[in-house]
Amino acid sequence: MQVVIVETAAEVGRLAAAKIGHRVRTRPDAVLGLATGSSPLAIYAELARQVAEKGLDCGAVRAFALDEYVGLPAGHPESYRAVLDRVVVGPLGMHPSNVHVPDGSAADLAKACADYEARIAGTGPVDLQILGIGANGHIGFNEPTSSFASRTRIKTLAPKTRADNARFFDTPDQVPLHCLTQGLGTILDATTLVLVAQGEAKADAVARMVEGPVSSMCPGSALQLHPDANVIVDEAAASRLTLGDYYRYTFANRPPWQRFEDFV
Ligand code: F6R
Numbered sequence: 224m225q226v227v228i229v230e231t232a233a234e235v236g237r238l239a240a241a242k243i244g245h246r247v248r249t250r251p252d253a254v255l256g257l258a259t260g261s262s263p264l265a266i267y268a269e270l271a272r273q274v275a276e277k278g279l280d281c282g283a284v285r286a287f288a289l290d291e292y293v294g295l296p297a298g299h300p301e302s303y304r305a306v307l308d309r310v311v312v313g314p315l316g317m318h319p320s321n322v323h324v325p326d327g328s329a330a331d332l333a334k335a336c337a338d339y340e341a342r343i344a345g346t347g348p349v350d351l352q353i354l355g356i357g358a359n360g361h362i363g364f365n366e367p368t369s370s371f372a373s374r375t376r377i378k379t380l381a382p383k384t385r386a387d388n389a390r391f392f393d394t395p396d397q398v399p400l401h402c403l404t405q406g407l408g409t410i411l412d413a414t415t416l417v418l419v420a421q422g423e424a425k426a427d428a429v430a431r432m433v434e435g436p437v438s439s440m441c442p443g444s445a446l447q448l449h450p451d452a453n454v455i456v457d458e459a460a461a462s463r464l465t466l467g468d469y470y471r472y473t474f475a476n477r478p479p480w481q482r483f484e485d486f487v
Pocket of ligand 1: 257258259260261262263289290354355356357358361362363364
């Protein structure tokens with residue numbers, strides 16, 4: 224696992240976007256895994272800037288969302304389909320038909336999950352999966368005690384997750400109870416993982432993910448099993464890491480071929 228600690232939340236987004244932009248320049252039809260929520264917003268804004276100012280072309284990029292709420296009416300502005308259209312597909316100039324989101328309004332949700340897995344398998348592997356982490360350690364919407372072998376399926380959102388996401392809705396009770404989410408097994412199939420976290424509220428989850436035991440009690444700790452997991456955090460989110468100085472030292476002394484930020 225590569226752990227990168229930078230000063231500010233803005234720098235987290237810039238560095239992660241540099242790595243993602245480099246992947247797209249290397250492979251214009253790369254398959255990206257897209258997270259929603261607040262954590263990746265700076266990444267998407269920086270990628271949009273690269274598109275506008277640096278000639279980055281995302282027109283052939285294919286993408287799969289991590290998750291979707293169940294039961295929101297079609298076109299609801301907080302459905303992850305709508306959010307991704309707004310903050311990723313349009314600003315990055317992606318082709319809408321190349322961007323896939325689990326169908327949280329399907330009549331047969333189990334079939335929608337199986338279809339989603341089949342589509343990923345037929346297109347993938349996902350080259351680079353963007354991730355955030357919940358304060359309770361979830362990735363995607365794989366809440367604590369999710370199986371490390373899990374695939375896309377229906378999950379019940381933890382009360383903590385619903386409370387955290389209430390800020391996107393008019394009232395807390397409007398946050399859906401259920402979601403469809405890629406499983407931990409699905410996420411681990413991606414070639415490269417890039418997880419970003421910012422702020423003190425994520426410090427405990429980040430420490431458990433990076434330095435705690437591999438345990439379904441912290442689903443993010445599944446990243447310890449992945450051969451190319453990259454965790455990019457700001458100082459506040461890094462504040463409970465035991466080996467912070469070591470991560471700063473290894474990043475400062477990284478070999479030239481890992482200086483992906485120089486390629487933008
Ligand atoms: C959403 C997702 C979640 C979020 C997590 C953190 O697609 O995958 O795991 O990354 O809930 O949310 P924010 O970034 O809003 O703190």
